[in-house]
Amino acid sequence: MSEWMRVCPLEEIPKLGSRVVQTGNGDIAVFRNGADAIFALRDQCPHKGGPLSQGIVSDRKVTCPLHGWAVQLDSGEAVAPDCGCTNRYRARVDKGEVYINLSEPK
Amino acid sequence: MKKARLVVIGNGMAGVRALEELLKLAPDLYDITVFGAEPHGNYNRILLSPVLAGEMTIKDIMLNDVDWYAQNGITLHLDKKVTQIDRVRRKVIAADGTEAAYDRLLLATGSNPVMLPVPGGDLPGVVAYRDIKDTDEMIEAASHYRHAVVIGGGLLGLEAANGLRLRGMDVTVVHLMPWLMERQLDRAAAGLLQQSLEAKGLKFLLEKQTEQIIGTSMLPPLQGEGWGGDGFGAVDLPHPHRTHPHPNLPPEGEGTIAPPPSRGRLGGGWVDSLPHEREGARSSRVTSIRFKDGTEIPADLVVMAVGIRPNTGLAEAAGLHCSRGVVVDDTMQTYDPRIYAVGECASHRGIAYGLVAPLFEQARVCANHLAQLGISRYTGSVTSTKLKVTGIDLFSAGDFMGGEGSEEIVLSDSFRGVYKKLVVKDDKIVGGVLYGDTADGSWYFQLLRDGQNIRELRDRLMSGQSHLGNSGHQGRSNAASMPDDMEVCGCNGVCKGTIVKAIKEKGLFTLEEVRKHTKASSSCGSCTGLVEQILASTVGGAYQPADAGRKPLCGCTDYTHEEIRKAIIERKLKSIPEAMSFFEWRNVDGCAFCRPALNYYLLCAWPHDYRDDPQSRFINERAHANIQKDGTYSVVPRIYGGVTTPAQLRRIAEVAEKYAIPALRCTGGQRINLLGVKKENLPKVWADLDMPSGYAYGKSIRTVKTCVGSEWCRFGVQDSTNMGIALERALDRMWAPHKVKLAVSGCPRNCAEATIKDIGIVGVESGWEIYVAGNGGIKAEVALFLVKAKSAEEVMEYAGAFIQLYREEARYLDRTVHWVQRAGMGYVKQRIVEDSAGRKALYERLKDALRDEKDPWRERAHGFEAQEFAPVRFNRNNIQGGSHERVDEGVPA
Ligand SMILES: Cc1cc2nc3c(=O)[nH]c(=O)nc-3n(C[C@H](O)[C@H](O)[C@H](O)COP(=O)(O)OP(=O)(O)OC[C@H]3O[C@@H](n4cnc5c(N)ncnc54)[C@H](O)[C@@H]3O)c2cc1C
Ligand code: HEM
Ligand code: SF4
Ligand code: FES
Numbered sequence: 001m002s003e004w005m006r007v008c009p010l011e012e013i014p015k016l017g018s019r020v021v022q023t024g025n026g027d028i029a030v031f032r033n034g035a036d037a038i039f040a041l042r043d044q045c046p047h048k049g050g051p052l053s054q055g056i057v058s059d060r061k062v063t064c065p066l067h068g069w070a071v072q073l074d075s076g077e078a079v080a081p082d083c084g085c086t087n088r089y090r091a092r093v094d095k096g097e098v099y100i101n102l103s104e105p106k
Numbered sequence: 107m108k109k110a111r112l113v114v115i116g117n118g119m120a121g122v123r124a125l126e127e128l129l130k131l132a133p134d135l136y137d138i139t140v141f142g143a144e145p146h147g148n149y150n151r152i153l154l155s156p157v158l159a160g161e162m163t164i165k166d167i168m169l170n171d172v173d174w175y176a177q178n179g180i181t182l183h184l185d186k187k188v189t190q191i192d193r194v195r196r197k198v199i200a201a202d203g204t205e206a207a208y209d210r211l212l213l214a215t216g217s218n219p220v221m222l223p224v225p226g227g228d229l230p231g232v233v234a235y236r237d238i239k240d241t242d243e244m245i246e247a248a249s250h251y252r253h254a255v256v257i258g259g260g261l262l263g264l265e266a267a268n269g270l271r272l273r274g275m276d277v278t279v280v281h282l283m284p285w286l287m288e289r290q291l292d293r294a295a296a297g298l299l300q301q302s303l304e305a306k307g308l309k310f311l312l313e314k315q316t317e318q319i320i321g322t323s324m325l326p327p328l329q330g331e332g333w334g335g336d337g338f339g340a341v342d343l344p345h346p347h348r349t350h351p352h353p354n355l356p357p358e359g360e361g362t363i364a365p366p367p368s369r370g371r372l373g374g375g376w377v378d379s380l381p382h383e384r385e386g387a388r389s390s391r392v393t394s395i396r397f398k399d400g401t402e403i404p405a406d407l408v409v410m411a412v413g414i415r416p417n418t419g420l421a422e423a424a425g426l427h428c429s430r431g432v433v434v435d436d437t438m439q440t441y442d443p444r445i446y447a448v449g450e451c452a453s454h455r456g457i458a459y460g461l462v463a464p465l466f467e468q469a470r471v472c473a474n475h476l477a478q479l480g481i482s483r484y485t486g487s488v489t490s491t492k493l494k495v496t497g498i499d500l501f502s503a504g505d506f507m508g509g510e511g512s513e514e515i516v517l518s519d520s521f522r523g524v525y526k527k528l529v530v531k532d533d534k535i536v537g538g539v540l541y542g543d544t545a546d547g548s549w550y551f552q553l554l555r556d557g558q559n560i561r562e563l564r565d566r567l568m569s570g571q572s573h574l575g576n577s578g579h580q581g582r583s584n585a586a587s588m589p590d591d592m593e594v595c596g597c598n599g600v601c602k603g604t605i606v607k608a609i610k611e612k613g614l615f616t617l618e619e620v621r622k623h624t625k626a627s628s629s630c631g632s633c634t635g636l637v638e639q640i641l642a643s644t645v646g647g648a649y650q651p652a653d654a655g656r657k658p659l660c661g662c663t664d665y666t667h668e669e670i671r672k673a674i675i676e677r678k679l680k681s682i683p684e685a686m687s688f689f690e691w692r693n694v695d696g697c698a699f700c701r702p703a704l705n706y707y708l709l710c711a712w713p714h715d716y717r718d719d720p721q722s723r724f725i726n727e728r729a730h731a732n733i734q735k736d737g738t739y740s741v742v743p744r745i746y747g748g749v750t751t752p753a754q755l756r757r758i759a760e761v762a763e764k765y766a767i768p769a770l771r772c773t774g775g776q777r778i779n780l781l782g783v784k785k786e787n788l789p790k791v792w793a794d795l796d797m798p799s800g801y802a803y804g805k806s807i808r809t810v811k812t813c814v815g816s817e818w819c820r821f822g823v824q825d826s827t828n829m830g831i832a833l834e835r836a837l838d839r840m841w842a843p844h845k846v847k848l849a850v851s852g853c854p855r856n857c858a859e860a861t862i863k864d865i866g867i868v869g870v871e872s873g874w875e876i877y878v879a880g881n882g883g884i885k886a887e888v889a890l891f892l893v894k895a896k897s898a899e900e901v902m903e904y905a906g907a908f909i910q911l912y913r914e915e916a917r918y919l920d921r922t923v924h925w926v927q928r929a930g931m932g933y934v935k936q937r938i939v940e941d942s943a944g945r946k947a948l949y950e951r952l953k954d955a956l957r958d959e960k961d962p963w964r965e966r967a968h969g970f971e972a973q974e975f976a977p978v979r980f981n982r983n984n985i986q987g988g989s990h991e992r993v994d995e996g997v998p999a
Pocket of ligand 3: 813814815816819820821822823826851852853854855856857858
C-alpha cells in the first residue's frame with residue numbers, strides 16, 4: 001500500500017532545517033539536508049523524547065536540542081556511543097513537493 | 107596497484123594506537139602485518155594493576171582482540187618475537203623463521219623491566235611486573251605463598267605491593283631511598299603516603315640495599331650493587347654512589363624548560379645489568395632476601411620494580427641510531443626514513459617517555475605521516491604523575507622539590523590528611539605535589555604547562571579552583587576515596603561507579619571520551635575536576651588534561667578558534683560554507699558545536715554584511731524563546747532595568763489569559779517569564795505583547811539588574827536604576843560568545859549583587875566602580891576590579907569597550923570569566939584602562955555593530971521565518987484511510 005502524503009513544497013523546509021508534521025499519532029519531523037535529501041523521523045529523541053525537529057542538522061545527522069544526542073537521519077538510530085532508535089519513515093521529493101509515507105515505519 | 111606494506115613490531119599500546127589512528131586517516135593505504143612477542147591481542151597494560159588487585163580480569167582489559175585485526179585486514183603474528191631486521195632486503199625475521207617484507211616499518215617494542223644483577227636474581231619466584239605473564243605469576247604465587255617482597259618503592263612497586271596485599275599476602279616494600287616515590291614526591295607527602303599504606307597493611311623497609319636473594323640452593327654472592335627503586339614513568343638507574351635523589355639536576359640535551367624527573371624520562375647513564383635469564387631453570391625457589399646491612403627477611407615471591415629500559419636491542423642490531431631509545435625526529439621517523447618508532451622504545455629530543463599519554467600523542471603524529479599527510483609534529487610532552495588503585499589521591503608534576511630561586515606555597519592539614527605544595531618561580535608554577543585532595547591537580551598542571559603568570563591568582567591558589575563556590579557535588583574533592591554509588595555529575599545523575607566502569611570496560615583515556623560515554627561533566631562542567639580525578643585514579647598517568655593553549659574549534663577541524671577568527675577577517679570569509687571550505691572542514695556541514703560558533707564569529711566580524719544562519723543556531727536562538735523540557739517555550743520580554751508600568755503588566759496579564767499560558771513567574775533577572783507557550787503561538791504572543799525580546803534565550807545580552815538606588819533608597823549615592831536602563835538600552839540585541847549579565851548597585855551595600863556579574867557597577871560617592879568577569883552560576887566567581895569611572899558616560903565607554911573586547915577575542919562559549927582567566931586581567935586593563943584610544947575604538951565598534959540589529963520578535967510577529975513556527979497538519983482519518991492527499995490547514999496566520 002503506498003500512502004504517500006504531500007507535506008509542502010521543498011522550499012518551505014530550509015536547507016539543514018526541518019518542518020514538523022502533526023498527525024493524529026504524534027509529530028513527525030521532516031528534515032532537509034545540505035544536499036537536499038529529505039528524511040522523516042518520529043519527532044522524539046530516543047534519549048528522553050526531545051523534539052529532534054528542533055535540532056541542528058548536519059550531513060545525515062541531527063543533534064537533539066535537549067541533551068545533545070546525535071541521531072542518524074537515514075536510520076533513526078542514535079550515533080555511538082549513545083544507543084537507541086526512533087521510528088523512521090519513507091520520504092521523497094517529487095516535482096518540488098515533499099512527500100512522506102507513514103504506512104509503516106522502516 | 108599493489109598496496110604498500112607496513113610491518114609493525116610490537117603489539118602493545120603505542121603500536122596499535124598508531125594503527126588505529128592510521129586506519130582512521132587512510133584505511134586502505136597499506137597491507138599491514140603485526141608481530142607481537144606476547145600471545146595476546148593488544149591489552150591495556152596500565153590496567154594490570156587493577157587485575158593484580160582483583161578488581162578486573164584479563165578479559166576486561168583487552169583493547170583490541172584478535173577479531174579486530176581480522177576485521178581490519180591486518181595479518182597478526184602472535185607469540186612471534188622478531189629477531190632480525192634486514193634493512194637491505196627490507197624484511198623482518200621472527201624467531202620461528204616467519205618473514206615479512208616491508209615498505210614502511212614501525213618499531214613499537216616498548217621497554218624491558220630492569221632486573222637487579224644480584225645473586226639469586228634468577229631464582230624461580232623472582233619476577234618483574236610488566237605483562238600478563240608476570241601478573242599471572244604473581245596471582246598464582248599469592249594463592250600458594252605468604253611472604254612477598256617488592257623491591258622498588260616507586261609507582262609500579264607500590265601498585266604491585268598494594269595488589270599483592272589485597273590478595274592476602276604479607277607484603278614488604280624495600281626501597282633504597284630515604285622516602286617512597288622520591289622522584290615524584292617530597293618527603294612530607296611521601297610520609298603521608300607511607301602512613302596510609304601502612305594502615306592498609308603494607309610494610310616498608312627504607313634505605314635498604316638488596317645484597318642477595320636466597321633460595322633453597324644458593325651460590326655465594328658475586329657483588330653487591332645498590333639500585334634505587336622506581337617504577338614506570340621514570341627510569342634513572344641510580345649510581346651505586348648516589349645517596350640522595352636530585353630532582354633539580356637539569357637533564358642534558360634539553361631545551362629551555364628543564365624537565366623535572368616526573369616527566370617520565372628514561373635516562374641517566376646507567377650500567378646495563380648483567381646478562382640475566384628471567385626464566386630460571388633451577389627447580390629451587392626463593393626463600394628469603396638479604397640486605398647489605400646483614401638483615402634478612404623471608405620471601406616466597408620477589409617483585410623487582412626498579413625501572414625499565416627502552417627495548418632497542420633489535421634496532422641496534424640493525425644499525426639504527428639509538429641513544430637510550432631509538433632516536434626519532436618530530437615526525438617519529440628514525441635515522442632510516444622507512445622506519446618509524448613510537449612508544450617507550452623511542453627517544454625523542456633526548457627523552458623516552460614511560461607514560462601512555464605522550465605515547466598516544468606520538469602514535470597520532472606517526473599515523474599522520476604514515477598516511478602521507480605530513481602535517482603533524484610531535485614536540486614533546488610535559489607529564490604528570492598519579493597513583494592509582496590504592497584509593498589514595500596523589501598528584502605530582504614538575505619540579506616539586508624547589509630550591510634556589512624558587513619559593514614554596516604549602517598547605518598541610520593533618521586532620522583532613524591533606525598536603526599541598528606548589529613550587530613557584532618567577533611568578534610561575536614550576537611544580538607541585540598534592541596529597542589527599544587532588545581536585546585542583548589539573549588546574550595547577552595547566553598553569554604549569556602553559557607557563558601562566560600566577561601573580562594575580564596567588565592568594566587564591568591554595569584554596570583551589572574547584573573549592574570556590576562550586577555547586578552540584580556536595581563539595582567533594584577527593585575522588586579516589588569516594589564510594590562508588592556517590593553522585594559525581596549532578597546534572598546528568600552519574601555516579602562514580604558508572605564512570606569507573608565505563609573507563610575500564612570501554613578503555614577510555616580522555617575527558618572527552620568519558621563525557622561521550624557517560625555524559626558526566628558534559629553539561630555544566632562543575633564536576634570536571636572530579637571526573638578528571640576519577641580518570642586519573644583509574645588509568646593513572648595515562649590521563650593528561652588537554653592542552654588549553656591550542657584548542658581546535660571542534661572535531662571537524664584542527665584549527666583553533668583564534669586561527670579561524672583571524673582568517674575570517676583577513677580572508678574576508680563571509681559565510682559558513684566559505685569558512686568551512688577555506689579550512690577544509692572534515693565533516694560535511696560541520697557539527698552542532700562548530701556551526702553556532704562559526705555563525706557567531708562571522709556575525710561579530712561582519713555585523714552588517716553577514717547573513718545570520720538560523721539553521722546554525724541552537725533552537726532557543728532560532729525560535730527566540732527558551733525550549734522547555736516538554737517541548738513548549740518560555741517568553742521573557744525585556745523590562746529595562748526591571749522598571750515596569752501598569753500598562754505593561756496589564757498587557758502581559760491579557761496575553762497570559764488569551765493564550766492560556768500555564769505559568770507566570772518572576773525571573774532571577776527581574777522580569778517576567780511566561781512559561782509553557784506552544785511554539786506555533788509564539789509569533790502571536792509576541793505581536794500581542796508588543797514588547798522587545800528579552801534575549802533570555804541567547805548567547806547574548808541578558809539583563810542589567812539594578813537596585814532602586816539614590817532616587818528612593820536612603821543609602822543610595824548613585825542613580826543605579828537609570829544607569830542600568832541606559833546600559834541595557836545600549837547593549838540591547840547584542841550577541842556574544844556566551845550570555846552576558848550586568849548589574850548596577852547604587853551603593854556598596856550592593857543589593858543588585860553586581861560583583862558576580864560579567865560586568866558589575868557599584869555606585870560610590872565619587873562615581874562608579876566597575877568590576878568585570880564575575881559569574882553567579884555553577885561556579886561562583888567574584889568579579890575583579892577594573893577601574894573607577896567618574897560619570898555615567900565613562901561607565902558606558904568602559905563597559906562597552908570591555909564587552910566588545912570580549913566579543914572579539916573570547917572563544918565561543920567562553921563566559922567573560924573564562925576568557926579573562928586565560929587572557930589575564932593585566933592584559934584586559936592594558937586594553938581597556940591604559941589604552942584610551944583603543945578603548946574608544948572598541949566602544950565605537952560595538953555601537954556600530956548594534957546599530958541596525960532588529961528586534962527579532964517584532965520581525966517574526968510580522969511573518970519573518972514563518973515556516974519555523976508553523977507545523978503542517980495531517981488529519982488522522984486521512985492517514986488511516988490511505989488517501990493520497992493531505993488535509994492542508996495551511997500556514998496559521
Ligand atoms: C603494571 C603497570 C602499570 C602501569 N600503569 C601506568 C599508568 O597508570 N599510567 C601510565 O601512563 N602508564 C602506566 N604504565 C606504563 C604503560 O603501560 C606503558 O608506558 C605503555 O604500555 C608503553 O607502550 P608501548 O607500546 O611503548 O610498549 P608495550 O605496551 O610494552 O608494548 C610493546 C610490545 O612489544 C612487544 N615486543 C617487544 N619486542 C618485540 C619483538 N622483537 N618482536 C615482537 N614483539 C615485541 C612486547 O612483547 C610488548 O607486547 C604501567 C605499566 C605497567 C607494567
Ligand atoms: C539552557 C539552560 C538555561 C536556561 C534556559 C536558563 C534560563 C534562564 C532564564 C530565563 C533566566 C531569567 C533571566 C532573565 O530574566 O533574563 C535565568 C537566570 C539566571 N540563570 Fe539561567 N538558564 C540556563 C542555564 C544557566 C546556567 C548554565 C547558569 C550558570 C552558569 C545559569 C545561571 C543563571 C543565573 C545566575 C540567573 C539569574 C540572573 C540574575 O540574577 O541576573 N543559567 N536563566
Ligand atoms: S545597593 Fe545601596 S542604593 Fe542600592 S538598594 Fe542597596 S542600599 Fe540602596
Ligand atoms: S532527549 Fe534528546 S538528547 Fe536527551
